[in-house]
Amino acid sequence: xxxxxxxxxxxxxxxxxxxxxxxxxxxxxxxxxxxxxxxxxxxxxxxxxxxxxxxxxxxxxxxxxxxxxxxxxxxxxxxxxxxxxxxxxxxxxxxxxxxxxxxxxxxxxxxxxxxxxxxxxxxxxxxxxxxxxxxxxxxxxxxxxxxxxxxxxxxxxxxxxxxxxxxxxxxxxxxxxxxxxxxxxxxxxxxxxxxxxxxxxxxxxxxxxxxxxxxxxxxxxxxxxxxxxxxxxxxxxxxxxxxxxxxxxxxxxxxxxxxxxxxxxxxxxxxxxxxxxxxxxxxxxxxxxxxxxxxxxxxxxxxxxxxxxxxxxxxxxxxxxxxxxxxxxxxxxxxxxxxxxxxxxxxxxxxxxxxxxxxxxxxxxxxxxxxxxxxxxxxxxxxxxxxxxxxxxxxxxxxxxxxxxxxxxxxxxxxxxxxxxxxxxxxxxxxxxxxxxxxxxxxxxxxxxxxxxxxxxxxxxxxxxxxxxxxxxxxxxxxxxxxxxxxxxxxxxxxxxxxxxxxxxxxxxxxxx
Ligand code: NAD
Numbered sequence: 001x002x003x004x005x006x007x008x009x010x011x012x013x014x015x016x017x018x019x020x021x022x023x024x025x026x027x028x029x030x031x032x033x034x035x036x037x038x039x040x041x042x043x044x045x046x047x048x049x050x051x052x053x054x055x056x057x058x059x060x061x062x063x064x065x066x067x068x069x070x071x072x073x074x075x076x077x078x079x080x081x082x083x084x085x086x087x088x089x090x091x092x093x094x095x096x097x098x099x100x101x102x103x104x105x106x107x108x109x110x111x112x113x114x115x116x117x118x119x120x121x122x123x124x125x126x127x128x129x130x131x132x133x134x135x136x137x138x139x140x141x142x143x144x145x146x147x148x149x150x151x152x153x154x155x156x157x158x159x160x161x162x163x164x165x166x167x168x169x170x171x172x173x174x175x176x177x178x179x180x181x182x183x184x185x186x187x188x189x190x191x192x193x194x195x196x197x198x199x200x201x202x203x204x205x206x207x208x209x210x211x212x213x214x215x216x217x218x219x220x221x222x223x224x225x226x227x228x229x230x231x232x233x234x235x236x237x238x239x240x241x242x243x244x245x246x247x248x249x250x251x252x253x254x255x256x257x258x259x260x261x262x263x264x265x266x267x268x269x270x271x272x273x274x275x276x277x278x279x280x281x282x283x284x285x286x287x288x289x290x291x292x293x294x295x296x297x298x299x300x301x302x303x304x305x306x307x308x309x310x311x312x313x314x315x316x317x318x319x320x321x322x323x324x325x326x327x328x329x330x331x332x333x334x335x336x337x338x339x340x341x342x343x344x345x346x347x348x349x350x351x352x353x354x355x356x357x358x359x360x361x362x363x364x365x366x367x368x369x370x371x372x373x374x375x376x377x378x379x380x381x382x383x384x385x386x387x388x389x390x391x392x393x394x395x396x397x398x399x400x401x402x403x404x405x406x407x408x409x410x411x412x413x414x415x416x417x418x419x420x421x422x423x424x425x426x427x428x429x430x431x432x433x434x435x436x437x438x439x440x441x442x443x444x445x446x447x448x449x450x451x452x453x454x455x456x457x458x459x460x461x462x463x464x465x466x467x468x469x470x471x472x473x474x475x476x477x478x479x480x481x482x483x484x485x486x487x488x489x490x491x492x493x494x495x496x497x498x499x500x501x502x503x504x505x506x507x508x509x510x511x512x513x
Contacts, residue, residue: 002332011096012198020221021052023063024214025204028056037194040106040340043378049193052220057229060218064156064183067215072153072181080130080179085206087123093202104192105166106340107294108331119171121465126175144500151490153181158230160241163342164297166192167199169242172480180489185218193221231255245474263488264476267399268428270460271304271421276311278433286459288322292338292384296403300429300461306417309409323366329375340380350382350402353395362389391420414439422450428471429453429460
């Protein structure tokens, strides 16, 4: 692997066998099935976790509820100070945590470090926010009255996360939720349990130094069943769920039945439009990184290129050449561009998608394939593929979480490309490559991209924490991270105060006694 995994585990305080539930500094004696974490990098077992049971889940929720009642009374800037210290601690642990992310999930070491950097950035953002959780003041229609709104802490927030951003998504939620005065319970992906335990241990150090009530940061490790318990639990006013659209529909239905709130960050089917006015120096790295970075396992990965017919052949040739340069292998070796898929199930889905696109009439111009032999023993390494396809193909309409890029043509004006790009069920990220101001503005206009993220001369993947992150349609409509995404973690209250000795009613209603 190029590093000593035992040293990394020691630095992060992980054991070979770990407990799968914690309320902060207390680790529950879980008795669920043992979960094995195997690295897709080399197929070796990294460690095991004794999963949480339903009984453990209820203990954790009770603790979180009690802790919330105390935490909500701590002034927000003081909560911000705790999050500031967490950001500092993450700086100390950036290297080992980045390595473990890379080794357990399979993304490149640079991306592992980048993910931890995002955690640090959101902590910094949240610290400032802790003094800015403000509402508006309105003018009352009644004389001698004042009207304003304020935001109060919401309660216990349940966080369900996906394997592909095993640590950043947790901190996007928790850093904000904690300054907002909430308690958080995290159910990470069962594919990346060890990075989750590492985060919990880092948080534990900071929280115990600051006497944060036990239960503000809780962790429960297990499968979809635990996620379902959260979704159905009226003690959890907000469930923030990141993962597949299938999972999001299930969570949303359960939370909706009890009229709770959900924040959904689901699958994407992201396209890049390449117009005749595109600068190919920007297009090529943008498209290739977007399609093959993280081995195509980002929610914002580029799945479709919509290329103007007049430049189609040229772009295609450049891409095919660029794909020949890709080095696939151990993601901890910085010379490699592409690491493994998460597991062999993902490899099977990649293979099925390549077959399906051909069966539907597509043409694999970069064939891809599963790699074997030295360095590829885990069976999770695949070569990125490119297929010429049409947007209406069922497989193109579907998000395959693997490095398969579909090329399609458009004729005439940019509106034709926008129609294709919007012609899928998902609505996460989108990009246009053009140096023409009018084309760019049409893409960003009311009649343009229908996605939550729309970029100009930038690929579809890679977002900054300062903006609100999320997408429309089957991507779920949630927004996390920057801008005013914090509001979902609080409850809004409108207050009207009468400072006269009369009681005028709104809308001038008369009610004389
Ligand atoms: P997944 O849906 O299989 O699992 C995600 C999480 O949901 C896991 O923790 C899992 O245990 C839990 N879960 C599964 N079914 C559940 C249910 N019925 N009720 C409650 N919880 C349930 O997703 P994955 O394979 O880990 O991740 C890949 C997917 O995540 C892709 O579709 C990707 O686009 C999406 N994703 C989206 C974003 C975003 O911000 N929009 C970010 C990262 C990943």
